Amino acid sequence: MYQLINTVLIGITSGAIYSLMAIALVLVWRSARVVNFAQAGQALLSTYIGYEFIQKFHSFWVALFLSMLVGAAVGAIIDSSFMRILFRRAGHGPIANVAPIIATLGLLGLIRALLGLVVGGKDVRINPPVSNVGYTVAGHTMAFSPLQLVIVISVLLLMLVLSLIFQRTNVGLALRASAYSPEIARLAGVRVDGMRTLGWALAGAAGAAAGLLQTPNGTGVLSPDSLEFSLLLVFGFIAAVIGGLESLVGAVVGGMVLGLVLAFVLTYVSGSVVFITAFGLLIAVLLVKPTGLVGKRGGRRA
């Protein structure tokens, strides 16, 4: 019984982090139609900067907030300089479809290599802001600590704020319109280029939050060639695809499904089949329901 509950709790926490990364990927995909592999690099960069903020301000929460701002700025800069030039130069002909993907892969490598150059082999440690020792219930230590509670709440809060922005504000309406139909949005007077940059910025902030929250939850050690960040990207992608790539709700559902499935496999089957399950799930979703588990009514009508 306790094992079952623990498995669900572990699934929810890791699912929350995957959701956050998936949200970042969906935000860029929706606003720019770019699959952003660089997201892991951006998250790594903003987590390093978050570490510096922690040293300076001695507050994890201030650092989280500031590193999200930095993450947003980095996202906005990537779109408004690099991607804008890329679309101008390579936006036509057969290269147009693959150029952005290759470009973000290149950017991922570049950010990691540059980080390696700057911070060198010096790994840094980010301590959990609250206890990461599990709560005790009737003598059993549960796989759920104050830190994990904080992570889940932070993710839910971010999701709520993002949904409110998208559904209830004029900027959100402009963002949605630009994503669904850039041309009509343009004709209605929406500055679509600005909205795309804003999408990149929001994604940068979400990715930064994912990075800084995940690090103390995992090994706590940050390094430029961190395996954790690669996994974050990969699992974020799988979550986003399970959710249909188009919706924030889908990203969260996808993240939770993936987190829970992997937790159950880990507990009841074996750690060695976790990757097989994750990638098997990805391929199964793409083959059986490419619009994702929450994709709607067989694609869009004209």
Added chain:
Amino acid sequence: MTLVVSDLSVDHGAIRAIDAISFRIEEGQMAAVIGANGAGKTTLLRALSGLTHASAGSATWHGHELLYSKAEKLVRLGVSHVAEGKSVIPELTVGENLLLGSLWRRNAEEARATQEKVLETFPRLSERLSQPADTLSGGERAMLSIGRALMSKPQMLLMDEPSLGLAPLIVEQIFQSIRELSKLMGLTVILVEQNAMSALKIADVGIVLNLGRIVAMNSAQQLIFDPLVRAAYLGY
């Protein structure tokens, strides 16, 4: 406040879609642009609204150059384009589609007043404000796309085939509303139509395009009775 187009050319790759055309439309007039498929009608509108880049020439409106500008900027100068195929966003609600057209306007109060006017003109939309736009019928979509354009407080309306895919009775209704609205609001209208006869009936002037060139331009009345135009475009 006339629209003056001179020597406008637009290329699609190696193909010249619009070939050095010139015309002028007086303020408050409605011009019908007719012609066969591939004559360059849609391209002409897209160039005027900033969706397609012109290769050469100029188009001035209010003393502003329309060519070589972005569509979102031209909206702010009073140019509203209703694109082909009922330009509404199906995923958004009817109300959101309308609001979208007025987002750039600073004055929310004024925008609300405009919305009331639009809903007065198209009462069927007001019953469906919170429905997604993809639940609308073809006629309602046409109304919504026109309503969305009006929300941007236009002075010139560029309309691309509002009759496409609509039943004849609905087409007549839509055309009547376009006519009434434009006269009421003093709009200059360019109406691109496959349905040449209906368009010429409500327009003040007619422009006949063929292979990117103007082959006839005259008052709509005279074009209707021009034997060549009748034979080639009106079918009798």
